[in-house]
Amino acid sequence: MIILGPPLIILVIGLFCWLVFMLAASALPVFVGMTIAMLGFHTGAGLLGGVAIGLVAGGLTFGVARLALALAPWAWVQLLIILLYVAPATVAGYSVTYGIALMAVPSPIWQTIFAVVGAIAVSITAFIRFTGMAAPDLPGNGSVH
Template identity: 70%
Template sequence: MITLGPLLVFLVIGFFAWLLFTLAVFALPVFAGVTIGFWAFHTGAGTLGGIAVALVAGAATFGIGQLALALVTWTWLRLFVIILYVAPATVAGYSATHGIAQMAMSSPRWQTVFAVVGAVAVSITAFIRFTGMAADGPARQRLARG
């Protein structure tokens, strides 16, 4: 049991790191969905109405971002859309890495160092994944042809 405990700790930390990197792309749609869902709940939509509105708002936020990347031809505007979606992922990466670092070490300076490195890693991953999801091929080629 004494050898299995540390192994399980490393596996769980690895799982949560993988989950963080995988779901970082969806930080802005989740934030928008939760915010609008709470707003709908507090204005009288009820629990199911709030959940339904949250799901629609999150999906719409993600779809609008993908549509913007597929249709916008100006590079600076595409970069702005990507930064708009990657910035919340950076904050989420910093917060998650800082939380893990607080459990692992006592020095606040080293916690911050590891949190910044984690935020940069999550930002790069979210940037690559978000741009990889954009429809570069058929949608833009059809629009270019007319």
């Protein structure tokens, strides 16, 4: 049993980091969903109702991004929409990485360096994810018809 402990701990830490990284890359829909879920719970919808309306709100936020990207007539409008969703992901990536670095790194300078690297990584991931949702064949996107 002692042999299984360290690999399982590494696996769980890796799974936790992956989950946090994925949630940070979709920070705006997760934030909206969690806020609406807490609001629903505190206004009397109960736990199940709060979770249900939180999931709907988060899904709608994600759906609005997809719809806005699909209907944006110009590439610069799509870029603004993407940046609207990437900015909270950058802040979330910095915060998550800084929190992890606080537990693992004693030097404040290196904590900040790791946090900035984490913010950049989450920003790039979120940017790539949302750029992939942009419809490439719309007029004004640089495509030839």
